[in-house]
Amino acid sequence: MLSTLSSLSGRSLSRSTLYENIKTGLFVYILLRQTLKAKRHIQARGLFTTISEIHRWISQEVVLLVLRLPSAKAKVEEEMGKAKLDIENQLVPKGPNVVRHLYLPQEGQSLEWILAEMDKMDQEKDGADWRHGRISGAVYHGGDDIEKIIVAAYQRYCVSNPLHPDIFPAVRKMEAEIVAMCLRMYNNLDGAGTMTSGGTESIIMSMKTHRDWAREVKGVTEPEIIIPSSAHAAFDKGGAYLGIKVHTIPVDPITRKVNLKHVKRAINSNTIMLVGSTINFPDGNQDDIVGLGALAARYKVGLHVDCCLGSFIVPFLEKAGLAGGNVQGKYKLEPFDFRVKGVTAISCDTHKYGFSPKGTSVVMYRDAELRRHQYYVLPDWSGGVYASPSLSGSRPGALIAGTWAAMQYMGDKGYLESCRSIVTCARTIAERITTSIDELYILGSPPASVVAFASSHPQGTINVSIAAVQSFVGRSAK
Structure with a gap:
């Protein structure tokens, strides 16, 4: 009897010890994992920046806590209401002749009525005179002639959808030709790419592509990218959407280029992609793409070059005789395209200096194997095989047709003259x-x-x- 009790007690003790060992092991694993994450974060951001981030987070939490108090909440809602009204008054056309149409009309309106109503809205709201160059950025207009070309192409393909290439083969052909022309502009005869709805989607698609590539090839499950502080906000947006951690590196206050030493320090086993711009949106400067490419090649990570704003300008600077800058050596364009070792992806907005309809861009990859990771395919859907190259399923084929028409109309000579005129100005x-x-x-x-x-x-x-x-x-x- 005593022997049996002793045996049972020993087994119970053994199980208890095993349980405690598992708990201890799990605790140590979590502790080491979090310590490694903290080390990588501090290595990438720096100690002082990390402390500043913690301080900012604590401050925000304290403010949010205070704002939950009834008196503060009521005051905030009152001020937010005033701000919303002020924004609405600035952005929404108002006036004695403007009527807000919040419900479908009982009977459909005529074309004449629709155009007249649009005229009223345009007249009541004092917009910027973009047709005569009275604004900076926002509108990229190629002139009245190209506008007519785009409208004609849009009208011809206004109901087309490249999701159904068997029904609209011409649209799919035009899309492939747009990508091919852009690849050649950026010196890649063997690359691949797709069209998107704009620079933001091009960037997010590149992030998704590099994320899935790194997961398959390198086993990365907690992806990180490294961007300059001058990089477009789309990279932060993509990080929020795709679960990718974004490390932001400061730029040199004089050259406005990203600090390569800091970039190198931020690279770790979870890094999937580096980022550089030619040119960046905030101040129009170019990162050291050759230096970033060397780091990307050395550590076997991707390098996305954001040429959304450079688009149809930077590929023509060399031909225009403007790549060398002025006699003082300023304004020189450094290498930036697929000729640079390490560059794996480039985004180019056709709807900027390509003068195509708004809502078009191209994301390009060094090869088709990398592009494969961008696609989404669901073979066993109950509605049949579903596949799409980007975020959108259905896409407006009319925009693709308008882009193709604009590029054919402008041609190499037209874009060269445009580049020379704009950059000289x-x-x-x-x-x-x-x-x-x-x-x-x-x-x-x-x-x-x-x-x-x-x-x-x-x-x-x-x-x-x-x-x-x-x-x-x-x-x-x-």
């Missing part, structure tokens, strides 16, 4: 600011179509005389 503005307004200076050495300036005053204030502005405007106009 941008550099004239930069030179005028540099030589005429001592209170301002140009950020970095922008090689293409975007110029940004800042105050040279230590406190960042700008005090430019009216005479200097009038002189600058007058000479620039000439």
